[in-house]
Amino acid sequence: MKLATWNVNSLKVRLGHLIDWLAQAKPDAVCLQETKLEDGKFPASELEAAGYRASFCGQKTYNGVAIVSLRPLSEISTGIPGFADEQRRVIAATLDGVRIVCLYAPNGQAVGSEKYDYKLRWYAALRDWLADEVERHPRLAVLGDLNVAPEDRDVHDPQAWQGQVLVSEPERAAFRALLGLGLKDGFRLFEQPEKSFSWWDYRMMGFRRNAGLRIDHILLSPGLAAGCSSCTIDKAPRKLERPSDHAPVTAELG
DNA sequence: ATGGCTACGATCCGTAGA
DSSP, X not given: OEEEEEEOSOHHHHHHHHHHHHHHHOOSEEEEEOOOOXXXXXXXXXXXXXXXXXXEEOOSSSOOEEEEESSOOEEEXXXXXXXXXXXXXXXXXXXXXXXXXXXXXXXXXXXXXXXXXXXXXXXXXXXXXXXXXXXXXXXXXXXXXXXXXXXXXXXXXXXXXXXXXXXXXXXXXXXXXXXXXXOEEGGGGSOOOSSOOSEEOTGGGXXXXXXXXXXXXXXXXXXXXXXXXXXXEOXXXXXXXXXXXXOOEXXXXX
16 A cells, blocks of 8 residues: 655645656545645545545645545544644545545744644644544554654754754654654655655755755554555655655555 | 745735645
8 A cells, every 4th residue: 555645835736746646656645734724725526536535624825634545434533532622634544445644734833932832732632633643543554744854854944943943852752752652754664765754945046956854744553554654755746846845655554 | 145936726926834
């Protein structure tokens, strides 16, 4: 089974890229973030014409997540249980016995800001929820834009970024707390090229300079990690006209 | 030079992203 995650930064703008990518990559399911669409405006029929169905949880302008899949999803849930949040950042569902959690973590804006505090509270609630989910689902995959670059090798210029949002120690500790539940960073199960990133700033020719961060992740329960045969970042869609600033990340499961 | 894009909903600029 092939699973993927992609922050599309507006599904309305990126629908053509997504449909082209689905035809080429043929994932069984892709988790989307920043759809920025109310549920009534989700392009379900366009995706259906491409052979995919979807479950989604969106809002106007900001956030919004979806799981787009070849086959029907079951046990669909949204949000983090017990964590009241107007922001649409979480959707989960089961596909072929694999529990899929699709996440769009808060950005955090700046260390010490109100949004940064919200990010850390969101992560604490996420960890508590996933602690239960790991127990409940031996085959658990957590995919999404986690908005944390876990280590310095995930940062194009660690010195310039030191202590900044996305890289700060409390954020990295929050990411490691997920690994502490037994989840594995799928990307690091394999040899990878140096300076592998999943996001590049639109400004300053970030992509051409490979000035990026690895902030989009696929975390796998031990049961899934054991059968994972690859995990890669597909930079091709980032090279297109009017791209998302994120690239899709894909994992092949046994 | 602390900016530099891009998307959005609102106008002709502000908010947010990362």
